[in-house]
Amino acid sequence: MKTYLNKIIKFSNVDGPGNRMAIFFQNCNFNCKYCHNPETISLCVGCGKCVEVCPSKALEKVGNEIKWIEKNCIQCDRCTEICSHNSSPKVKNITVEELLNEIRKVKSFIKGITVSGGESTLNYIFLTELFKRIKEEFPKLTCFVDTNGSLNLSDEKYKDFVNITDSFMLDVKAWDEKEHLDLVGVDNKNVIKNLKYLLLIKKLYEVRTVIVDKYLNNELTVKEVSKIISNADIRYKIIKYRSIGVRESMKNDLKIPTDIRLQELKEIANSLNVKNALVI
Ligand code: SF4
Ligand code: SF4
Structure with missing residues (x-):
């Protein structure tokens, strides 16, 4: 069983409890205007445009696929900048065993792993196998999933x-x-179904809402989420929209909120008894 990996951050303290390995998969079923990593949205179609701009012979077109020669890569990002398919040639097609090997290298220094994306749950069969193997081999490590909530997780499937x-x-x-x-x-x-379902089965660690001024009705979202997670032991991250990494064509609609506005939204969450609301 194989899937497409965008990158691994060996140690992260912003992707769940404690020090964790964060694993980012390629491919997403959303196309968020404010996506900070638009190069993770799609799988490469092999057009070859990026090969032409690579300054260090780190890319080769082999048939319809792009081979990334990691040792030659200087991480200049010219390849992702030129890609018009929201993709990246710096993606690895990996097996569960290969990913386990990466975890083995850091297992003594982490509390667990967090899978993210792209949209990690699109790989749910791969992840089920990966998590099963982690539980067998490293029973102390926890397995967290960062998701856009698009799959109906209450489905038997x-x-x-x-x-x-x-x-x-x-x-x-x-x-x-x-x-x-x-x-x-x-x-x-x-x-919304997943918000209620994961809360019910006690598998919801954190909820996040990115605040975009003028374009989104942030107050409605914060209020409605807060009512649902009210009094529960769940963190609610109210995240300031930032333009770093966002596609130029998407930026017009999106305005950065003021710190005062973010604090007001946090106060709304607090007033609805959210136990752990924070602005980041
Ligand atoms: S990464 Fe983008 S530019 Fe490069 S071959 Fe794939 S689709 Fe084309
Ligand atoms: S980041 Fe992309 S363009 Fe730059 S050296 Fe690496 S593969 Fe080549």
Whole structure:
């Protein structure tokens, strides 16, 4: 079994509890206007444009595929900048065993792993196997999933995956369905369903909402999420939209909120008894 890996951060303290290995998969089923890593959205189509701009012979076109020669790469990012398919040639097609080998190297220094993306849950069969192997080999490590909430996790199909996952971190990008559709290209029915479901089964570690001034009804989203997680032991991250990494073509609609506005939203969450709301 193989899947596409974008990158690994060996040690992260912002992707769940404690020091964790954060694993980013390639491919997403949302196309968020404010995506900071748009090169993780799609799989490479092998057009070869990036090969032409690489200054250090780190890319080769082999048939319809691009071979990334990591040792030659100087991480200049010219390849991702030129790609018009929201992709990257610096992606590895990896097996569960290969990923386990990476975890083995750092197992003594981490509390667990967090899978992210792209959208990690699109690889739920791969992840079920990976988490099963982690539980067998490193029983102390926890397995967390960072998700956009697009798959209906209460469906029988995902039962084994949800059971083996220790906890989820869920993005609730917009409460209003039309707004969500406009922001990411998909409605939010499953996101809201998952918010309630993961809370019910006690597998919700954290909820996140990115605040974009003027464009999104942030207050509605913060209020509705807060009502649901009110009094529960769940962290609510109210995240300031920042333009770093965002596609130029998307920036016009998006305004950075003021710190005062972010604090007001945090106070709304607090007033609705969110136990652990924080602005980042
Ligand atoms: S990464 Fe982008 S530019 Fe490079 S071959 Fe793939 S689709 Fe084309
Ligand atoms: S980042 Fe991309 S363009 Fe730059 S050296 Fe590496 S492969 Fe080549």
